Amino acid sequence: MRILLADAFPDASRAELAQRGHDCRYEPTVTTEDLPQMVPGCEALVVRSTRVPAAVLAAADSLRLIVRAGSGTNTIDCAEAARRGVYVCNVPGRNAAAVAELALGLLLAIDRRIPDNVTDLRQGRWNKKLYSQARGIQGRAIGILGLGSIGLAFAHRAAAFGADIYAVAKANRDPATLDAAQAAGITFLDSAATLAATCDVLSVHVPGGESTRGLVSQDLLAQMQPGAILLNTSRGDVVDEAALIEAMDSKGVRAGLDVFQEEPAAGTGAIDSTLARHPNVYGTHHIGASTAQAQQAVADGVVEIVEQFGAGTLLHCVNRPLESATAPVDSVT
Incomplete structure (x- = not known):
């Protein structure tokens, strides 16, 4: 998949995604205002603090998956993503x-x-x-x-x-x-x-x-x-x-x-x-999850979500009803 990493992401985890065949674009300093120009052509978007409002989703022509590298998803317009057929997944518990x-x-x-x-x-x-x-x-x-x-x-x-x-x-x-x-x-x-x-x-x-x-x-x-x-x-x-x-x-x-x-x-x-x-x-400066241990654990969770999505399974999807933590992608309507 073509993945836009729009926040800081560990080098080792970026290398792992590349080794698994994904085309990763790394933009750790991107702002929400920049995203509409960067997201076209991307199939997956990974964010941590960067907001993803409706304007970003409107500019996305290939987007299928947004992964919040953390637990909270209030910075993402999950309802608009669902309306456009974009799944939003998070990484709970790792931090x-x-x-x-x-x-x-x-x-x-x-x-x-x-x-x-x-x-x-x-x-x-x-x-x-x-x-x-x-x-x-x-x-x-x-x-x-x-x-x-x-x-x-x-x-x-x-x-x-x-x-x-x-x-x-x-x-x-x-x-x-x-x-x-x-x-x-x-x-x-x-x-x-x-x-x-x-x-x-x-x-x-x-x-x-x-x-x-x-x-x-x-x-x-x-x-x-x-x-x-x-x-x-x-x-x-x-x-x-x-x-x-x-x-x-x-x-x-x-x-x-x-x-x-x-x-x-x-x-x-x-x-x-x-x-x-x-x-x-x-x-403190909103640094609760900002330890090396936590960031690596979250990055590992992101890699797992991307890989499972490619294999046809959703992990930790938050913008549609789920009976369990996982569900086949092709079963979602």
């Missing part, structure tokens, strides 16, 4: 460990005020008295919103620190998730509001999209305890940013955030975010 590690790192950084320690030391200030004031993670009540692969990975890591882990009970959880939750010692509560009121740390691991936009709302933040910690390594629009700022100002809520509503689409640029500048926020 779970990396995102969970960052979420835990943000929690530790907030609790021990690690960035402030570093800043003061670099400026010649010694303040052991101030920085000795920390609660620690052991015995903390940590609530998790979203028990997918990332939420479960975070739960296991937080439990290893001796935290008590909670999540929201759902009637339709699959047996594998329930088994993993039991292994992590997760206690289920009846609602997100109860979770926020019970826990002094709330970590968000839900997919982006209409169903989760504004999930961390003013009402939910009102249930959080004074001085509680919010972690968000999912999508920026999951959090009502104005309501979070109000909660930080009114009752000292602290936040560890890897994502923001107004973050630049490119790898570098300027960001004008009132939330990111707030003194109660420890922020």
Whole structure:
């Protein structure tokens, strides 16, 4: 297949695709605005952060497959792709460990005020008295919103620190998730509001999209305890940013955030975010999945999807109903 790789992709995985007979065009710095000129003639498009709106799909004359090199597909117009007969597949779970590690790192950084320690030391200030004031993670009540692969990975890591882990009970959880939750010692509560009121740390691991936009709302933040910690390594629009700022100002809520509503689409640029500048926020640059281990694991998943597609099978298709994780391509209408 003729494949356009429109984001960074490991050299070894590009070589593997070429060895398997695919014609790969590598454009790691391409922008969404550039894609309509590049996508004609391509049968497959692989993206990570680059958005794929309807205008790109309208310009694609040969496209059959879009692979999101990650789990979330909210940057792709999946409905328009389906209308045009283009399958959208993702690579779920492969970067779970990396995102969970960052979420835990943000929690530790907030609790021990690690960035402030570093800043003061670099400026010649010694303040052991101030920085000795920390609660620690052991015995903390940590609530998790979203028990997918990332939420479960975070739960296991937080439990290893001796935290008590909670999540929201759902009637339709699959047996594998329930088994993993039991292994992590997760206690289920009846609602997100109860979770926020019970826990002094709330970590968000839900997919982006209409169903989760504004999930961390003013009402939910009102249930959080004074001085509680919010972690968000999912999508920026999951959090009502104005309501979070109000909660930080009114009752000292602290936040560890890897994502923001107004973050630049490119790898570098300027960001004008009132939330990111707030003194109660420890922020990172949407780097949750950006470890070498995670990127290679995701790339391996991309290669697998491309190969299976060529063999007539879809893996992890998100823009049509599926009875299982795989289905024959020629059975799709």
